[in-house]
Amino acid sequence: MTIAPAEGVVTLPDDPFSPANIAEPYPMLTRLREAGPVTWLEKCGAYAVAGFEEVYEVLTDFETYCSSGGLGPRDIRQDAGWRPPSILESDPPIHTVMRRALTGVINPATVRPLRERFTGPAEEIADELVARREFDVVKDLAEKYPLRVFPDAVGIPQEGRENLLPYGNMVFNAFGPQNEIFDLAFAHADEHSAAILRNCARENLDDTGFGARVWDRVRDGLITAEQAALLVRALLSAGVDTTVFGIGNTLACLARTPRAWAALREDPSLAKFAVDEALRLESPFQKFHRTTTAPGVLGGVRIPAGAKVLLFIGAANRDPRKWGANADTYDLDRQASGHVAFGMGLHQCVGQPIARLEIELVLKALAARVDTIELAGEPVPLTHNVLRGFASLPVRVTPRS
């Protein structure tokens, strides 16, 4: 099916899913924003929303911009998706019930004790890396740490954990078109899916983790057994890759901004602000779709019903109208609060406090041990449909004297 753009909307030829735009997305994102808050992307058959205000509007208006059409380019209601819809692909009232079940499990009271449990592993990894002086942030830190602490917190068995990263890779790449990147991610799809699904079953979860707590909600009559399995699946797929990318991107920002590292080293309580600003500048989850339920006007552009809008989180988080003329720089003094890296509104990331905690602990552990950090080679961007991150990020550190 081809959808024609609404009258009067600026049409752009850019392909946000081309390898070049993935490797270096920001020139294209600037072009999109400058062409207007809403434009038509011919290659995608979707409206591009790149202004902060408009992205915020779409995120918070769940009635007009629904999620049940899927976060990818196809409408999964007409054209069944590759898996049963997740909480991310649902609207109220069903969404609210599942969301309530999840926030009953992940909330300040349940996240607080993680700080202590997550600190030791962060310090151990930091000790080892600082002793080596040179390491790859992605392979040696970002991919290691979350996998060491998060699956335990959910309570899944040791066996099959190697499927977590490839599975997350599938889930997120499927929010883009069925291109080569997608095909590559889905090469062993059945195997990964089956392993993850096994881990979501009550009998395979230990009694102490978040997974078991989600299943408790079935006993409470809040959700069905099927929904519980889907919610545990959502935790597993959303809770690993994004944090891996978040750690990598945060350290990329800091390795490129020595002044910021020096400030952090002097005052480690800045760590959480350093994380927030990095999430704004290099948002791990860059783009996804919504589907319109009714015709409407957004940023002065008329959008018909049944259209896909492609939200550019990475563009909104660098919109100079919101963040000022230096929106493209990493500035520890900035008030970055209110960015949309975790989404906003109903679907705002439930695991946000855990993700923030993990990245913060990594930074604190490093800041306590490292005087300077610098790139030891060119970072290699990762080719991914919707996540922004690096395949490799070599750095050199000098231990604290």
Add this chain to the structure above:
Amino acid sequence: MGGLSARADRRGVVPRTREVIAERVDRVADGVVSLVLVTPDGSPFQPWEPGAHIDVHLGGQYVRQYSLCSSPKDLSHLRVAVLDVPGSRGGSRWIHRNVRPGDTLEISEPRNNFPVRDSRKYLFLAGGIGITPIIPMIERAAEAGRDWRLVYGGRSRAGMAFAERLVDEYGDRVDIVAEDERGRMDLAGVLAMPRAHMLVYACGPGGMLSAVEELCMGWPPGSLHTERFAATALGPGSVAEPFEVELARSGKTVSVPTDRTILEAVEDVGVRVLSSCRQGLCGTCETPVVSGEPEHRDAVLTQDDQDTGATMMICVSRAAAGCGRLVLDL
């Protein structure tokens, strides 16, 4: 004798009381009288926000809460409407029997259990005398140009206070559902589809509110706000009053006016706090409380955490009634 007298309630909060004159006592519907209260010296009342109520001390015997249904813009008087509940424990009946124009009454300053958050759209649901706190809310929403609708149910038009006046003033936005004409309010129909950016404010009898709560299960957290009419007799509630916040670590003290959040007030003096949703939904702005009692308005803390009061979400929560000063670990 005028002036203030004090009596501590169950949480040790001391509500101030004052004497007022019932300037007018009007029958505004079957079984409902409206009292217009003025100060003895004609001085204006303290500012209050929609949703506020006053305690009325009745002949040294009862204390009853009544929502204010006058306009917060006109502080020359306060108005409450009282339903005579046959067979009740007597507070309302006492007013109906005893209060005559010119009589003196003892009341508390306005307090608020039912504050209204700013939003683009409102759905107001009122059952019977539950219309009273809704009236100033509607005035506020209408003035701010917000999209709003009222569904007001009661047994018969004759018993529904202010029904006619609301229709005259606001027309189509008001839907009067008198049971003897149209049957009961179709709450299921009205609440069937969760709406974006719409807050639901409901006040009325317990049965109606339970139905509303059930029907709002699928609405986004934080959409529904209720005041149980009978339950207003309990709990000190929050105060739509300014209060002070002391920042223990930075040594600063900021005052938080009624129309600003603690978070905004703290940011104004250059103290950094991480926040994200700014609606009490994500937990990012969680702040340890050193002393003082918070009035929690977030949707993330567990009941236990709220009761303990060790931390609070400063993007929405405030100081509890009678707690003029919060000390935060900032």
